[in-house]
Amino acid sequence: MSLSDIQERMDALVKELNTHNYNYYVLAQPTISDFEFDKKLAELTELEKRYPDYQDPDSPTQKVGGEVTKEFKTVKHKWPMLSLGNTYSEQDLKDFDERIRKALGDNFEYVCELKFDGLSMSLTYENGLLARAVTRGDGAQGDDVTTNVRTINRIPKRLKGTGYPESFEIRGEVFMHRPAFDRLNRERAENNEVQYANPRNFAAGTVKLQDSSEVAKRPLDCFLYFLYTDKPLFSTHWQSLSAVKDWGFHVCEHNDLCKNIDEVLAFIHKWDEQRFKLSYDIDGIVIKVNSYSQQQEMGFTAKSPRWAISYKYKAQEAETILESVSYQVGRTGAVTPVANLKPVLLAGTTVKRATLHNANEVKRLDLHVGDSVFVEKGGEIIPKIISVNTLKRQPGATPVIYPEQCPVCGSDLERKEGEAVHYCPNDEGCAPQIVGKIQHFISRKAMNIDGLGDETIETLYRKGYVLHISDLYSLFERREELKTMDRFGERSIENMIEGIAKSKQMPFEKVLFGLGIRYVGETVARKIAAALKNIDSLMNATVEELTTVDEIGARIAESLVEYFKDERHQEQITKLRNHGLQFEAAEVRFVPDSDVLAGKTFIISGTFARSRDELSAMIEANGGKILSSISAKLNYLVAGENMGPSKLEKANKLNIPLISDDELIAMIAGSTKTST
Structure with a gap:
């Protein structure tokens, strides 16, 4: 390669890796596997060593993590949150051990810990109370997410026992257990919301939510694993782990104290086999020198400690044959391609199908029927095809072409600008959409109709009794016809009819959610019902009017109008x-x-230490009124952090006073004193 080619390659790697860092740390939406990322980073590191004059100051080798989001207050770390050097090679671990021995001799121990696949968090305690929680951010500073972290039950708000310092910092990993993730993702699917790819993304997305009351609904957990104090309290890391457990912190029970590298490798091999039995995801093992004085002796590089390293497990993958591609139509009309595979054993389960996500992924992989493909099941819950072994492609193999028409009803598919998913627009004439919408309508979070289940809806649809949601309420008149159907006894029919009748009393917000309008989940339906009050106002509302409703953006508003x-x-x-x-x-x-x-009159906008529901209740409990949109009738805009710029601009144009939540409370207290 010429020098210009080398510089071009280095520049391309810097740009690509910075993009992946942003996707992973800021958006919590990784678009590349850890193994692929680490390979590219290693390539860039090697090139920078050989050609230091071409090193870019913005290179990911010169900084830790990603950028800090602007959604939360930025806090500088007292002790930088450095990343660990990592490897996929056991030989690298032996080399690491050799370097330690050269520096310290043979008298040292290692602590081995599971490497959790979650979100790094720094917690500060003052006088035994949780004072602050900050994300890793770029390693030097992170986002203050204290309000959200306080909702995590496993993180103590007040410490137990004695012996802890007046002020200290403790680091850990926020994560979500897989069963909880599966349940919440099913609810997101029911609510017509985008599902998260894995628990790590779900945990990261939850911590960054603006409404702490929503965070509290999601069961996050946290393992703590490193203590920072101004004055040393313990001589070893192992001692500190035992102490912080007594103070009330959740410490992983699988940590182990190892005397040598052979015991470390045995620990790694053990958990490579057993990791799939855990209720949470791990992606490797962290190895640390146990003695604090020896850690100080080893010191740090610019971005990582010399006394610690992480060994990362490769994502589980297997090679098999792509037999065909089928296309599933969801209740919202989204058409998802699914790879049908020759069965193969992967991560302890037999895999027969893998997601292909959308047309972009089909095109990227350049799939042909009969291809030999590599399937991965790492952080992803659903297996996915990561690449094709083109060397094994058969001559004349048929390429996989994403359809232009709906595979069920034949309607021309639509793809909105900026979206990766194709949709079938025939929501009133496409069978899986109709059945899916009716199943959604009767679900627990919508109309909660007892006596009806998904299989019953499918049967009623096939028999022609229920072709639309409204047909459910005509079943009263068809009792005798229903009795002629298999497995429809008189008792089950009466229970079904009774459940349908009771559903007529469900509130407007449940009916609205039950309609299954794209992007209108449970929370959005509740906001709309509270703001617009009735269906007529909603049906006549413009996009501009809808976007004045709290948390309703243009995409949701346009979907409602359409x-x-x-x-x-x-x-x-x-x-x-x-x-x-x-x-x-x-x-x-x-x-x-x-x-x-x-x-x-008041409008509440932005994020607050208190929940907005609490502030709304306080206003109404003291005679005030909450408006749905900014107009000349508005007296006060209660403004928090990250308030929408359009609302702020409109309020300023109308000279509407902006007050904080503290000023609101002072207004109530002050007025009360005056009136008495």
Whole structure:
């Protein structure tokens, strides 16, 4: 390679790796495996050693992690959160051990810990109380996520026992157990929300949510593994782990004290086999010199300690044959390609299918029927094809072409600008969409209709009894016909009819969620129902009006307007209304605590230490009124961090006073004192 080619390669690697760092650390949406990333980083490191004059100051070899998001207050770390050197090679571990021996002699021990696949977190405690929680960020500074972290039950808010210093910092990893992840992801699917690829992404996304009340609904966990103090309290890392456990911290029970590298390798081999039996994901093992004085003697490089290293397990992969590709149509019309594989054993289970995500992925892989493909099951819950062994491709193999028409109903597929997914627009005439929407409508989080299940809906659809949601409410008149169906006894029919009848009392927000409008999940439905009050206001609302509702963006607003423009949807609403369903939000009557805010109107926007629901309740309990949009009728805008710029601009144009949540509370307290 010429020098210009070398510089071009180095520049390309810097750009690519920085993009992957941003996707992983900031967006929590990795687009490359750890193994592939580490290979590219190693290549760049080697090139920079050989050609230091071409080194880019922005190279990922010169910094730790990714960029700091602007959504939270930035806090500088007292002790930098350095990354560890890592390897996939046992020989590298032996070389690491040899370097330690040259520096320290033979009198030292290692502590081996599982390497959790989660989000690094630094916790600061003052006088036994949790004072601050900060993400790793770029290693020098991170995001203050204290409010969200306080909702994690495993993280003590107040320490137990005695002996802890007045002020200290402890590092750990926030993560989510796989069973909890599976359950919550199923709920996201039911709510027509994008599913997370793996528990790590889910945990990272949860910690960065703006509403701590939503964080509290998601069961996060946290293992703590390193203590930082101004004055040394212990002589070894192993002693500190035992102490912090007594103070109330969750420490992994699988840590082990090893006398030599052979015991370290035995620990690594043990957990390579047993890691799939854990309820959480690990991607390797961390090895640390146990003695603190020996750690100080070894010191640090610019970005990692010399006394620690991580051994990373390769993601489980296997080679098999792509037999065909099928296409699944979901209830929202999303068409997902699925690879049908020759069965192969992978990570303890037999894999027959793998996700292909979308047309972009099919094109990237350049798949042909009969290809020999490599399938991976690492952080992903669902196996995926990572590459094709083109050397084994048969002459004349048929390429996989993503369809232009819906594989079920034949409608031309649509793909919106900026989206990777193709959709079938025929939501009122495409069988899997119709069945999926009805199944969603009866689900627990929507109309919660007892006596009906997914299989029953499929049967009723095949028999022609229920072709639309509104047909459920016509089953009252078809009792006798239903009795002629297999496995439909009189008792089960009566239970079904009773459940359908009871569903007529479900509130407007549940009906709205049950309609299955794209992007309208449970929380969004609740916000819309509270703001617009009834279906008529919603059906007549413009995109501009909808985006003034708290947390409703342009994408959701456009989806709502498009949905209600469809005459078939209007017809369904009319039928459901005639059947007696609730299309108006119930007015909640309560006796206010005071009338100090009577005649005053408020909008709450942004993030606060308190929840917005709590602030809304305080306003209404003291006679104030919450408006749904900014207008000349608004008296005060209660403004928190990260308030939408459009709301701020409109409020300034109308000269509407901005107040903080503390000023709101002072207003209530001050007015109360004046009135008394």
